[in-house]
Amino acid sequence: MDDQELIDQAIAVRDQAYCVYSGFRVGAALLDDEGNVHVGCNVENASYPQGSCAETGAIAAMVAAGSRKIVAIAVAGGSEKLTSCTPCGGCRQRIREFAEDDARIIVIDDDDDWRTYTMGELLPSSFHLDADF
Numbered sequence: 001m002d003d004q005e006l007i008d009q010a011i012a013v014r015d016q017a018y019c020v021y022s023g024f025r026v027g028a029a030l031l032d033d034e035g036n037v038h039v040g041c042n043v044e045n046a047s048y049p050q051g052s053c054a055e056t057g058a059i060a061a062m063v064a065a066g067s068r069k070i071v072a073i074a075v076a077g078g079s080e081k082l083t084s085c086t087p088c089g090g091c092r093q094r095i096r097e098f099a100e101d102d103a104r105i106i107v108i109d110d111d112d113d114w115r116t117y118t119m120g121e122l123l124p125s126s127f128h129l130d131a132d133f
């Protein structure tokens with residue numbers, strides 16, 4: 001699984017976004033430590049705070065599949081064309097629950113461009129408890 005495949009899956013699942021309120025589509029594809037990919041898209045709600053982010057959906061899919069470690073996650077977002085969509089603060093903490101500081105967060109831009117950050121860059125000095133999973 002190379003980065004391009006992960007990026008392609010994030011872009012593909014973005015088409016499934018339920019974003020009738022914001023019009024901002026987001027897709028996320030994460031690679032776990034067993035080499036499996038889990039995807040999610042944003043799912044909005046008439047009661048706005050009840051909506052969920054694409055990253056949250058991908059993490060839930062990973063956990064439901066029995067995996068517990070994120071190696072890399074690609075995020076594709078935008079209203080029409082792709083615009084840089086770095087994970088929101090809440091999702092950075094959700095990713096951190098299952099990712100080490102060196103996990104890669106790939107933010108996809110327009111024109112098939114992307115930028116790779118590390119978990120530690122996007123959430124330095126993060127709060128984390130060593131759960132026994």
Ligand code: THU
Binds near residue numbers: 022024026088091
């Ligand atoms: N959104 C995500 O899915 N992930 C992020 O990291 C940022 C924001 C969604 C939430 C909402 O449905 C829409 O984008 C606009 O904020």
